[in-house]
Amino acid sequence: MAAEGxxxxxxxxxPKIRRRTETKVKDAVNLNRETMNRTVEIDEGLCLGCxxxxxxxxxxxLYVDEKANVARVTDGSKCDRLRGxxxxxxxxxxxxx
Numbered sequence: 690m691a692a693e694g695x696x697x698x699x700x701x702x703x704p705k706i707r708r709r710t711e712t713k714v715k716d717a718v719n720l721n722r723e724t725m726n727r728t729v730e731i732d733e734g735l736c737l738g739c740x741x742x743x744x745x746x747x748x749x750x751l752y753v754d755e756k757a758n759v760a761r762v763t764d765g766s767k768c769d770r771l772r773g774x775x776x777x778x779x780x781x782x783x784x785x786x
Contacts, residue, residue, distance in 0.1 A: 728765045728786050729774075735782035736760050742774035742783055 729750070738758035743751040748767045751760055751774060760782070768785065775783045 728768045728770065729762045730784045730786065731760050731762065732782045732784075733757070733759045735780045737780055737782075739779065741777050741779065745773050745777050747771075747773070 736759040738753050738760065740753045740760070742760050743749075743753055748769055750763045750765065750767050752763060753759070754761045770785055772785050775781075775785050
């Protein structure tokens, strides 16, 4: 039987394939982080600053900027992309890409 990898029952592949796959996964994760930062877009011209999105966000990445009276995003990379805030916004100011 072939040697097993880090996960029980999963055969270890040839080292070159594992390294290439790990590199591709790391590159994909880095690219995903870059795009996730632009995931949540708030149209400040439409936003009422009501705070519904901030209240409903399970990751707590949305807040209302009291001075500008609009919703803002702290870290879009933490967005769960379930679109709860987008559906809850009464004026459609939030878009999840």
